[in-house]
Amino acid sequence: MNAPGTVVWLARHEFRLAWRDWRSMITAGRRRHGRTIVAILVVFAAFMHGIAFVMLPRQIGAGEIDKATLLAVTGCMVLAFSLLLSQSLESVTRAFYARFDLDLILSSPVLARRVFTVRIAIVALSLAAMAALLAAPFIDVLLLRDGWRWLGAYAVVAAMGAAAAACAVAVTVALFRLIGARRTRLVAQIVAAVIGAVFVIVLQVAAIMSYGTMSRYAILQSDAVVAQAPGADSLVWWPARAALGDPAAMGTVLVVSLLLLALTIVAFAPRFGAYAVAAAGASQAIARRQRPAAIRPASPARALRHKEWTLLLRDPWLASQTLMQLLYLLPPALMLWKSFAADAASLVLLVPVLVMAAGQLAGGLAWLAISGEDAPDLVATAPVPAGRILRAKIEAVMGAVALVFAPFLIALALAAPVSALVAALGIAAAGGAATTIQLWFRAQAKRSHFRRRQTSSRVATFAEAFSSVAWAGAAALAAAGTWFAVPAAVIALAILGGVRLISPATT
Amino acid sequence: MPFTAPALALEIAGLHKRFDRPAVNGFDLAVRTGEFYALLGPNGAGKTTILRMVAGLLRPDAGAIRIFGVDALTDPVAAKQVVAWVSDEPMIYDKLTPFEYLEFVAGLWGVDAAAAQARARDLVDWLGLGEHAHERCEGFSKGMRQKVALAGALVHDPKLIVLDEPLTGLDAGSARQVKEVLRARVRAGGAVVMTTHILEVAERMADRIGVIAAGRLIAQGTLEELRERAGHGRASLEDAFLALVADEAAA
Numbered sequence: 001m002n003a004p005g006t007v008v009w010l011a012r013h014e015f016r017l018a019w020r021d022w023r024s025m026i027t028a029g030r031r032r033h034g035r036t037i038v039a040i041l042v043v044f045a046a047f048m049h050g051i052a053f054v055m056l057p058r059q060i061g062a063g064e065i066d067k068a069t070l071l072a073v074t075g076c077m078v079l080a081f082s083l084l085l086s087q088s089l090e091s092v093t094r095a096f097y098a099r100f101d102l103d104l105i106l107s108s109p110v111l112a113r114r115v116f117t118v119r120i121a122i123v124a125l126s127l128a129a130m131a132a133l134l135a136a137p138f139i140d141v142l143l144l145r146d147g148w149r150w151l152g153a154y155a156v157v158a159a160m161g162a163a164a165a166a167c168a169v170a171v172t173v174a175l176f177r178l179i180g181a182r183r184t185r186l187v188a189q190i191v192a193a194v195i196g197a198v199f200v201i202v203l204q205v206a207a208i209m210s211y212g213t214m215s216r217y218a219i220l221q222s223d224a225v226v227a228q229a230p231g232a233d234s235l236v237w238w239p240a241r242a243a244l245g246d247p248a249a250m251g252t253v254l255v256v257s258l259l260l261l262a263l264t265i266v267a268f269a270p271r272f273g274a275y276a277v278a279a280a281g282a283s284q285a286i287a288r289r290q291r292p293a294a295i296r297p298a299s300p301a302r303a304l305r306h307k308e309w310t311l312l313l314r315d316p317w318l319a320s321q322t323l324m325q326l327l328y329l330l331p332p333a334l335m336l337w338k339s340f341a342a343d344a345a346s347l348v349l350l351v352p353v354l355v356m357a358a359g360q361l362a363g364g365l366a367w368l369a370i371s372g373e374d375a376p377d378l379v380a381t382a383p384v385p386a387g388r389i390l391r392a393k394i395e396a397v398m399g400a401v402a403l404v405f406a407p408f409l410i411a412l413a414l415a416a417p418v419s420a421l422v423a424a425l426g427i428a429a430a431g432g433a434a435t436t437i438q439l440w441f442r443a444q445a446k447r448s449h450f451r452r453r454q455t456s457s458r459v460a461t462f463a464e465a466f467s468s469v470a471w472a473g474a475a476a477l478a479a480a481g482t483w484f485a486v487p488a489a490v491i492a493l494a495i496l497g498g499v500r501l502i503s504p505a506t507t
Numbered sequence: 508m509p510f511t512a513p514a515l516a517l518e519i520a521g522l523h524k525r526f527d528r529p530a531v532n533g534f535d536l537a538v539r540t541g542e543f544y545a546l547l548g549p550n551g552a553g554k555t556t557i558l559r560m561v562a563g564l565l566r567p568d569a570g571a572i573r574i575f576g577v578d579a580l581t582d583p584v585a586a587k588q589v590v591a592w593v594s595d596e597p598m599i600y601d602k603l604t605p606f607e608y609l610e611f612v613a614g615l616w617g618v619d620a621a622a623a624q625a626r627a628r629d630l631v632d633w634l635g636l637g638e639h640a641h642e643r644c645e646g647f648s649k650g651m652r653q654k655v656a657l658a659g660a661l662v663h664d665p666k667l668i669v670l671d672e673p674l675t676g677l678d679a680g681s682a683r684q685v686k687e688v689l690r691a692r693v694r695a696g697g698a699v700v701m702t703t704h705i706l707e708v709a710e711r712m713a714d715r716i717g718v719i720a721a722g723r724l725i726a727q728g729t730l731e732e733l734r735e736r737a738g739h740g741r742a743s744l745e746d747a748f749l750a751l752v753a754d755e756a757a758a
Contacts, residue, residue: 294620294624295606295609295610295613295620295623295624295627296610296620297619297620298610298613298614298620299614299617300614300615300616300617302614303610303611303613303614303615304614304615306611306614307600307603307611310602310603310607311600311602311603314602314643315602374598374599374600374601375598375599375600376598377562377564377592377594377598378592378598378612378615378659379615380563380564381562381563381564381587381590381591381592382587382612382615382616383584383585383586383587383588383615383616383617384584384615385584
């Protein structure tokens, strides 16, 4: 059973790779002893359980499960499922296009069907594990406060992982057939980004249109939606009932999801080899004919800025990430439009959203421009001082951020000029801080490793997030006209100072 | 070794570099203008480390590097102006076309746009990239990528070209094109320093050959001089190289 080439043997190989990948993610690629890894995990788990303990209400509605509860739980599950499906689409796409070992495996006498059976199963398993890891603190706290019935949530998490993987495979195969291997990569990235964001956005848009607030729970908890929802005994609520510990619902949801995954594997795995070969052909033929152009005169700084912008525009991974960020800005934009001239005070709420988004976008762009330089030797051997090179790259990042946020700021300025000014300053501060953090933690990497940038430095990732939150908070307080903005800005600066002290540039 | 002739293309004196262990250990070298110099050595001898220090990609622990009379350690920007570095892994951008890549490199080196345009066109034709000049590099073969990198190295008209295994992965036709380009540069008064594992290339192209082991230059000269030194008067460069390295290891 464990003979070379069998499903079990392939699964063992995939597990070994996944384990080492995961271990490297936890340790940020450094060699650490098992005890250190366990200690890191314990601290992380304790921290997450603490957050769950504070966030979840003390009293969970025991006894009768009403429609409002089912609706709230279902809403959370749909949100989680859309994120899992988005992640799953990315994983399945990568299985075709990230070819570091696919050539070796497909050129071996092992059946391609077996390879992809194992890979799809691993995608499902990884998703379920990731979801379980993130949900575990909340489920554990619910277990502690409300009894054993919440144990069913773990089974639902596994079911959601299986169903998300099955749907992702079906969507990818459909894309292959509809638009061909060459376009599937980019379109799948965009579909993943849209799916990941669409549920939250739809809820927020509905909340803005109906209640003038961006809280997605306003809609889920509204009397109108609860009244319109199917009866409490409807099949629609079975996943929610399963999560709440109904044994029959739990068993059904789990069996249906696993069956869906099994059917997907049986139906599509035999054709995956051909799709993978088509994907390889697509990456060979992807070069496009461009209009011949004359070389324009350029200083080194201008040449660098132009190169960065060209590469940013042509980066499919970045396109999907940026699209996601922009999609999340749609609800604030709608709120801006709806409140325009009617209620300028409510526009203050937009300021932190814009500042936070700018910090996140700037961090990603800065990583691509500074760490994700594909020709570091070329740039380093140019007769340009290192400081000037970095300055040009930073200018390219901040220029791109300015371009993305300018329309929002202009619209905001027409309705609430002071809020627009505060937002502009906040965007500059959050973007500048995120870029600076990336500068301090820069480590040469391939541009194609963008999606794994968080694993190269945990500290940089958290620092970037904390910094963006702090600047968003400071900007929100400033827009509200309170002097508390000053200490908030000081905290944001202190975070940056602390990051500087522990950055490799200092240590 | 004190600096002597200011007209030398490259002068290296007492170069030291240590990582976990000494990688370069008192390395001296002088390459003349209009000379093709090949650096040979076993794996881990320090060849790439030396060339990366010449290109300004690594800072030596001790020693001096002068490029056409310019001190590369005190004035790296001026030194880089006349140097091109080509590594065995082509340094190009997948999402740029060869023409856009050349435009970028010309901008970095501050080359006049008209001159860059003319040179880019010549290089693209010369290296047989004309048909693909406006396609993105992402689907290019290793040989084509190496040609694009070489075109980038030449578009700013460097006086000294430093190459680390530039022929790795090239087919016979592409390798010949690259060799012709390099010979033409040398004839035009430039200098080339190249590491290679293909001894036949060193034998046929280099004016002088240096043999390096354990971070030191253990022998240098023309092919005849190396044969004499190795005591294998009629032997090939391969025999002479292996004998010199074996003698050094035994010493």
